[in-house]
Amino acid sequence: MTRSVWKGPFVDAYVLKKAEAARESGRNDVIKIWSRRSTILPQFVGLTFGVYNGQKHIPVSVTEDMIGQKFGEYSPTRTYYGHAADKKAKRK
Amino acid sequence: MTELVCVGAVAGAYGVRGEVRLKSFCAEPEAIADYAPLQTEDGAHSYSVVLTGQMKNGFTAHLGGVATKEQADALKGLRLYAPRDRLPALEDDEFYHADLIGLEVVDTGGTVLGRVKAVMNHGADDLLEVYGPGMKATVLIPFTRTVVPTVDLTLGRIVADPPEGLF
Numbered sequence: 642m643t644r645s646v647w648k649g650p651f652v653d654a655y656v657l658k659k660a661e662a663a664r665e666s667g668r669n670d671v672i673k674i675w676s677r678r679s680t681i682l683p684q685f686v687g688l689t690f691g692v693y694n695g696q697k698h699i700p701v702s703v704t705e706d707m708i709g710q711k712f713g714e715y716s717p718t719r720t721y722y723g724h725a726a727d728k729k730a731k732r733k
Numbered sequence: 734m735t736e737l738v739c740v741g742a743v744a745g746a747y748g749v750r751g752e753v754r755l756k757s758f759c760a761e762p763e764a765i766a767d768y769a770p771l772q773t774e775d776g777a778h779s780y781s782v783v784l785t786g787q788m789k790n791g792f793t794a795h796l797g798g799v800a801t802k803e804q805a806d807a808l809k810g811l812r813l814y815a816p817r818d819r820l821p822a823l824e825d826d827e828f829y830h831a832d833l834i835g836l837e838v839v840d841t842g843g844t845v846l847g848r849v850k851a852v853m854n855h856g857a858d859d860l861l862e863v864y865g866p867g868m869k870a871t872v873l874i875p876f877t878r879t880v881v882p883t884v885d886l887t888l889g890r891i892v893a894d895p896p897e898g899l900f
Contacts, residue, residue: 668897669879670896670897670898671896671897671898671899673898689875689896691898696870697870699855699860699873700858700860700896700899701857701858702858702875702877703857704857707857714856715856715857716855717855722851723758724739725739725758725829725831725834725852726738726739726740726741726757726758726759726760726830726831727740727759727764727768727820727821727829727831728759728760728829728830728831728852729760729823729827729829729830730827730828730830730852730859730876731827731859731876732826732827732828732859732876732877732881732884733826733858733876733877733878
């Protein structure tokens with residue numbers, strides 16, 4: 642069952658507080674968070690969060706198309722390396 | 734840069750007419766046929782590839798010079814390589830994972846941070862997994878222009894300016 646709209650998106654309070662502090666300081670530090678359940682809000686765009694996956698913090702640079710999803714979706718808890726073959730990486 | 738890139742492997746024989754089950758490691762799995770002829774790691778054998786069908790986790794294919802089931806059985810587990818220069822040219826700021834893996838990572842002051850172990854993408858930016866001497870665990874750095882301003886493939890070096898809190 643989906644979350645009721647009247648409640649608004651769920652975000653752990655400490656994530657909001659840390660994001661606000663980072664934005665005010667203007668520094669591009671990684672904001673370490675453990676809250677994988679928090680929703681990505683529009684005010685997080687441009688910030689880089691280190692989302693804990695149970696082992697380490699995975700850097701996640703928030704972009705507009707990530708709004709509404711949860712932080713945990715970008716920080717997998719299992720590692721799969723696979724083969725490099727002809728796979729490409731784009732520097733944004 | 735590595736000369737040969739592993740693009741697939743033979744999973745076993747398929748049927749009794751010398752076809753093989755072929756696993757593709759390419760981003761677009763069908764592209765494995767475009768890199769043919771494929772060769773073994775030591776370069777001793779070379780095989781043309783004709784894809785004949787699709788199956789779970791791969792393709793069925795005819796390899797050049799493989800005509801019987803016994804020959805196909807003998808190739809089980811064989812890794813197939815393509816020369817690096819056969820991969821298509823890339824746009825600006827695009828890199829093959831195979832080229833990035835193994836590069837030395839230095840910070841803007843010239844201090845060596847480690848080497849690239851793997852390139853990952855979990856849905857956000859591409860990430861470089863860096864490991865180095867004296868590090869307990871690997872570190873992931875975002876592969877962006879601000880964090881990785883310079884990638885020098887000829888020198889085999891990446892200059893990184895990682896944000897505070899990563900290393």
